[in-house]
Amino acid sequence: MIPELGHLALILALCLAASQAWFGLVGAQRGNRIWMASVRPAAVVQALFVLMAFAALVYSFLVSDFSVQYVAENSNVALPWPYKITAVWGAHEGSLLLWVTVLALWTLAVSFFSRHLPQEFAARVLGVMGLITLGFCLFMLTTSDPFTRLLPAAEQGRDLNPILQDPAMAIHPPMLYTGYVGFSVAFAFAVAALLGGRMDAVWARWSRPWTLVAWLFLTFGITLGSWWSYYVLGWGGWWFWDPVENASFMPWLVGTALVHSLAVTEKRGAFKNWTALLAIAAFSLSLLGTFLVRSGVLISVHSFASDPKRGIFILAMIGVFVGAALTLYAWRAPTLARGGGFQPFSRETLLLLNNIFLVVAAASVLLGTLYPLLIDAFGLGQLSVGPPYFNAVFIPVMLPFFILIGIGPFVRWKHGDAQVTARTLRVAGVLALLAALLSLVMMHAAGAVGLMAGVLLAVWTGTSALIEPYRYFRRRAEGRHASFSRSTLGMCMAHMGAALLVLGISVTSVLGVEQDVVMKPGDTVHVAGYDFAFQGTHDEQGPNYSARQGVFQVSKDGAAVAVMRPEKRDFASVGNETTEAAIDPGLSRDLYIALGNPLDQGAWSVRVQYKPLVRFIWLGGLFMMLGGLLAASDRRYRNKATTIPVDAVEPERA
Amino acid sequence: MNIRNSLPFVIPGLVLLFLIGLFARGLFLDPTKVQSPLIGKPIPRFSLSELHDPGKKLDQDLLVGKVSLFNVWGAWCGACQDEHPVLVAFAKRKLLPIYGLDYHDDRQAALAMLDKGGDPYAAIFNDVSGDVAIDWGVYGAPETFLIDKHGVVRDKVIGALTQDIVDKQLVPEIEKLQAEAQ
Amino acid sequence: MRTLLIGLALLLAASAAYGIDSQPPFPDPALQARYTALTHELRCLVCQDETVADSNADLAADFRRQIHDMVAAGKSDAEIKDYMVQRYGDFVLYKPPVQSSTMLLWIGPFILLICAIGIVTLVVRRRARQPEEGTP
Numbered sequence: 001m002i003p004e005l006g007h008l009a010l011i012l013a014l015c016l017a018a019s020q021a022w023f024g025l026v027g028a029q030r031g032n033r034i035w036m037a038s039v040r041p042a043a044v045v046q047a048l049f050v051l052m053a054f055a056a057l058v059y060s061f062l063v064s065d066f067s068v069q070y071v072a073e074n075s076n077v078a079l080p081w082p083y084k085i086t087a088v089w090g091a092h093e094g095s096l097l098l099w100v101t102v103l104a105l106w107t108l109a110v111s112f113f114s115r116h117l118p119q120e121f122a123a124r125v126l127g128v129m130g131l132i133t134l135g136f137c138l139f140m141l142t143t144s145d146p147f148t149r150l151l152p153a154a155e156q157g158r159d160l161n162p163i164l165q166d167p168a169m170a171i172h173p174p175m176l177y178t179g180y181v182g183f184s185v186a187f188a189f190a191v192a193a194l195l196g197g198r199m200d201a202v203w204a205r206w207s208r209p210w211t212l213v214a215w216l217f218l219t220f221g222i223t224l225g226s227w228w229s230y231y232v233l234g235w236g237g238w239w240f241w242d243p244v245e246n247a248s249f250m251p252w253l254v255g256t257a258l259v260h261s262l263a264v265t266e267k268r269g270a271f272k273n274w275t276a277l278l279a280i281a282a283f284s285l286s287l288l289g290t291f292l293v294r295s296g297v298l299i300s301v302h303s304f305a306s307d308p309k310r311g312i313f314i315l316a317m318i319g320v321f322v323g324a325a326l327t328l329y330a331w332r333a334p335t336l337a338r339g340g341g342f343q344p345f346s347r348e349t350l351l352l353l354n355n356i357f358l359v360v361a362a363a364s365v366l367l368g369t370l371y372p373l374l375i376d377a378f379g380l381g382q383l384s385v386g387p388p389y390f391n392a393v394f395i396p397v398m399l400p401f402f403i404l405i406g407i408g409p410f411v412r413w414k415h416g417d418a419q420v421t422a423r424t425l426r427v428a429g430v431l432a433l434l435a436a437l438l439s440l441v442m443m444h445a446a447g448a449v450g451l452m453a454g455v456l457l458a459v460w461t462g463t464s465a466l467i468e469p470y471r472y473f474r475r476r477a478e479g480r481h482a483s484f485s486r487s488t489l490g491m492c493m494a495h496m497g498a499a500l501l502v503l504g505i506s507v508t509s510v511l512g513v514e515q516d517v518v519m520k521p522g523d524t525v526h527v528a529g530y531d532f533a534f535q536g537t538h539d540e541q542g543p544n545y546s547a548r549q550g551v552f553q554v555s556k557d558g559a560a561v562a563v564m565r566p567e568k569r570d571f572a573s574v575g576n577e578t579t580e581a582a583i584d585p586g587l588s589r590d591l592y593i594a595l596g597n598p599l600d601q602g603a604w605s606v607r608v609q610y611k612p613l614v615r616f617i618w619l620g621g622l623f624m625m626l627g628g629l630l631a632a633s634d635r636r637y638r639n640k641a642t643t644i645p646v647d648a649v650e651p652e653r654a
Numbered sequence: 655m656n657i658r659n660s661l662p663f664v665i666p667g668l669v670l671l672f673l674i675g676l677f678a679r680g681l682f683l684d685p686t687k688v689q690s691p692l693i694g695k696p697i698p699r700f701s702l703s704e705l706h707d708p709g710k711k712l713d714q715d716l717l718v719g720k721v722s723l724f725n726v727w728g729a730w731c732g733a734c735q736d737e738h739p740v741l742v743a744f745a746k747r748k749l750l751p752i753y754g755l756d757y758h759d760d761r762q763a764a765l766a767m768l769d770k771g772g773d774p775y776a777a778i779f780n781d782v783s784g785d786v787a788i789d790w791g792v793y794g795a796p797e798t799f800l801i802d803k804h805g806v807v808r809d810k811v812i813g814a815l816t817q818d819i820v821d822k823q824l825v826p827e828i829e830k831l832q833a834e835a836q
Numbered sequence: 837m838r839t840l841l842i843g844l845a846l847l848l849a850a851s852a853a854y855g856i857d858s859q860p861p862f863p864d865p866a867l868q869a870r871y872t873a874l875t876h877e878l879r880c881l882v883c884q885d886e887t888v889a890d891s892n893a894d895l896a897a898d899f900r901r902q903i904h905d906m907v908a909a910g911k912s913d914a915e916i917k918d919y920m921v922q923r924y925g926d927f928v929l930y931k932p933p934v935q936s937s938t939m940l941l942w943i944g945p946f947i948l949l950i951c952a953i954g955i956v957t958l959v960v961r962r963r964a965r966q967p968e969e970g971t972p
Contacts, residue, residue, distance in 0.1 A: 295682060349956075375938075386877075387876075
C-alpha cells in the first residue's frame with residue numbers, strides 16, 4: 001500500500017511540476033498575474049508530494065518490506081536501522097529519488113524566501129525549477145522506479161554494500177546532492193534574468209546567497225567523501241582523481257568562480273555575461289556528474305550499475321536544459337548592458353584572473369576525465385588517465401592562483417593602488433618566504449621544491465587572510481570604531497581554509513611515509529620515528545559482521561603512544577569483506593595501520609603509514625564551508641530592499 | 655543582432671553539441687573490454703604442464719600449424735561455468751582444436767568441472783601462478799583467442815562465449831583462416 | 837555480458853578492501869622507491885579504477901610479483917612499463933604516454949591557460965578605456 005502511495009505521490013508531483021513550469025514561464029511571458037500567483041502554491045504542493053514519496057520509500061526500508069524490489073536489493077533485516085535509512089540512497093533508483101527530494105527542499109526554500117522578489121522574476125525562477133523537477137520525475141517514472149514490486153517478496157534482502165555502512169558515508173550523498181542540486185537555483189536565477197532581459201547588480205545580490213549556500217554544501221560533501229575514503233578504505237589516500245570524484249570537483253571549481261564573479265556583478269554591475277555563463281556551467285556540470293555515474297560511459301569505483309536507456313534519458317535532459325539555456329544565452333547575453341570600466345591593477349582584474357584559473361583548472365579536469373572516452377570514440381585505442389596526469393597538470397595551473405588569493409582582497413575596486421597593497425602584504429610576504437626557507441632547511445630530499453612551494457603559498461594565503469581580522473582587533477584595541485561584516489569574515493575564513501588545505505596537501509604528500517611489511521605476532525616495525533609492535537589478531541563480533549582484529553602497540557622513544565586495532569570485517573549476508581583501518585588521529589600527524597592478507601603462521605601483510613598534517617586537508621574544507629555560511633548570512637542579504645545604488649559599498653570590503 | 659558580436663556567445667553551445675555527440679557514441683562503447691595489443695602478433699613463447707597429465711610438458715608449438723582456439727578458464731569463475739556447455743557443443747563439431755589455459759585454478763576443482771560438464775579441450779595448459787596468462791595479456795576469465803596457422807593471434811573474445819558469438823563471429827573467421835594458404 | 841564480467845571482476849577483487857603487498861621489501865631503498873612508484877603508476881585492469889599497489893585482486897598480486905622480480909633483475913622503469921604495455925596496451929598506464937594521440941591531453945590545459953590570459957589582457961585593456969561608471 002505505502003509503496004503504491006509513494007508511486008502515486010511521484011506522479012502527482014510530476015503533474016504539479018508541469019503546471020509549476022507552465023504557470024511560471026508562460027505566465028511570466030504573458031504577464032498573467034493569476035498564473036504567476038499560482039506558481040508558488042503549485043511548487044509547494046509539488047514539493048510536499050515529493051517528500052511524501054521519499055517518506056514512503058524510507059518507511060519501506062525501515063519495516064524491511066522486501067516486496068519492494070529496490071528494498072530487497074539494498075537492505076537486510078540485520079542492518080542497523082540508521083543504515084536502513086542510508087540504504088535508501090545506496091543505489092541508482094533511490095539516489096535519484098534523493099536528488100528529486102533535495103530539489104523539492106530547495107524549491108520550498110525558494111518559494112518561502114523569494115517573497116521580496118519581483119513577481120515576474122520569482123515566477124520564472126520557480127518555473128525553471130519546475131521544469132527540472134518535471135524532467136527528473138519523468139526519468140524516474142519511466143526508467144528508474146524505486147517502488148517496483150518484487151512478487152513473491154524476498155525472504156531476506158541482499159544488504160547494503162558493507163563499505164557504505166558508515167556514518168560519513170551516510171551523510172556524504174545528501175550533502176553532495178544539496179550542493180549539486182543547489183546550483184539549479186543559481187541556474188534558474190540566471191535563466192530567469194536572461195528571459196526577462198534584465199541582469200544587474202540587484203540580481204547578483206539576490207543570487208549570491210543561494211549560490212553560496214549550494215557551494216558550501218558541495219564543499220562539505222566533497223570534504224566528507226575525501227575523509228571517508230581515507231579512514232574506511234585502507235589505502236591511506238584521500239583523493240584519486242576518479243571520474244566521479246572529478247564530476248563533483250568540476251562543479252565546485254566553477255561554483256567557486258561563480259561566487260567570486262557574482263561579487264563583481266553585485267558591486268560593479270560588471271561581468272554579467274560571464275556570471276550568467278558560469279551559473280549555467282555549474283549546473284550543467286552537476287548534470288554531467290549525474291550522467292557519468294549512471295551511464296557506464298566511464299569506469300569508476302562510484303558507478304551505479306549502468307543501463308544505456310538511463311544514459312540516453314539523462315543525455316536528452318542535458319541536451320534540453322543546457323541546450324535551451326545556452327541558446328537563450330547566445331541570444332540574450334550580447335544585449336545586456338555593459339558594466340563599469342576598471343584599471344588593469346584593480347580588484348576586478350584580480351577576480352577575473354581568479355575566474356580564469358578556476359575555469360581552466362575545471363576544463364583541465366574535464367579534459368583528463370573525458371580523454372579515454374574521446375580516444376576510444378575516435379578509434380585511436382584505449383587509455384587510462386589517472387593521478388599522475390592530473391597532479392602534473394592541475395598543480396601548475398593552481399600555483400599562480402594561490403599567489404593571487406593573497407593579493408585580491410587588498411586591491412581597490414576600479415583602480416587599485418599598488419603601493420598600498422604592497423605595504424599591506426609586506427608581513428605576509430616575509431613570513432611566507434621565511435616559512436619556505438625553514439621547510440627547505442628541515443627537509444633535504446627530492447620533494448623539497450614541492451614542499452617549499454606548498455608552504456610558501458599556504459603561509460602567504462593564510463597570513464593574508466588574517467590581515468582583516470588583525471586590523472579589526474587593532475582598531476578596537478585603539479578605541480576606534482571598527483566593523484567587520486560577516487561577508488568579510490566569511491571570506492577570511494574561506495581563504496584560511498584554502499591555506500590549510502594547501503599546507504596539509506603539501507606536507508602530507510612530501511613528508512608522509514608509507515610502508516608495506518609482512519609481520520608475525522611479536523614483530524616490530526619502525527616508521528618515521530614510531531615503533532609499531534604487532535601482537536597478533538583475535539576475533540570480534542559486530543551487529544551484522546564478524547571481524548578479525550589486529551592489535552598494535554605503538555610507542556615513540558620507549559614511551560607508549562597508542563594501541564591501534566585495525567580490522568577485517570566479514571559481512572555474511574553479502575560475502576564481502578571490508579578493511580577498517582586503525583587511525584591514531586592528531587592535528588600534527590595521523591598514524592595509520594591497515595591489515596592486508598593473512599599469510600602462513602599467523603603472519604599478516606600490513607600497511608603502516610605516517611601522515612603529517614593530513615587533518616589540515618579536511619580542516620581546510622570545513623573552514624571553507626563555515627566561511628561560506630558566514631558570507632551567506634551577511635546582513636545585506638537579509639535586507640529586503642529591491643534596489644541598491646551601484647558602488648554604494650566601501651572599496652575595501654569584499 | 656550583430657553577428658560578429660554574438661559569435662563568442664555561441665561557442666559554449668558548440669562545445670555542448672560536441673560533448674553530447676561524444677557521450678552518445680560513448681553509450682555504445684564498453685570501456686571494461688580492454689582491446690588486446692596481441693592481435694596481429696605471434697603468440698608468446700611459454701611452457702606448462704598438462705592438466706590431466708602433470709608429467710607432460712607442452713609449449714607454444716602445439717598451437718602452430720593449424721587454426722585453433724585458446725580458451726582461458728577456471729573452475730572458480732562463474733562465467734566460465736556458463737560458457738562451458740557452449741564450448742563442449744562447439745568442440746563436438748570438430749571444426750578446430752580447442753586448447754585450454756587453466757588459470758589460477760585448483761587442479762582437483764578443474765578436473766571435477768570437466769568430469770561433470772564434459773571436456774572440450776584437445777589439451778589443457780595448467781597455469782597455476784598466472785604468469786603465462788600475463789604474457790597473453792589476460793586480465794580475467796573467461797577469454798578466448800583465435801590463432802591462425804602461423805601462430806598469430808587474429809581475434810580475442812572477452813567474456814563468456816555464447817552460441818551467438820560462436821556462430822556469428824568465430825565460425826566465419828575460422829573458415830576464412832582455414833582457407834588461407836599455409 | 838558486461839555485467840558478467842564486472843561480476844567476475846568483483847569476485848576476483850573479493851572485497852572492498854584495498855590490498856596490501858606481501859612482496860618482501862628491497863634491501864636497497866632506491867629500488868624500493870622505484871618499485872613503489874611503478875606499482876602506483878600501473879592500473880589494475882580487473883578493478884574499478886585502482887592502482888596495482890592498492891588492489892586486492894589476484895591479478896594485481898601477480899603484477900606486483902612480476903614487477904618486483906623485474907626490478908630485482910635490474911630492468912629499467914621504461915623496460916618494465918614497456919613489458920606491461922606490450923601485453924595490455926596503453927590502458928595499463930595511469931600516466932598516459934606522450935605521443936601524437938595524447939598531445940591534446942598534455943598540452944591542452946597550458947594552451948587553454950595562455951589563451952585565457954590573452955583574453956583577460958584584451959578585456960582589461962578594453963575596460964580600462966571605458967568610463968568607470970557603467971550602466972547597471
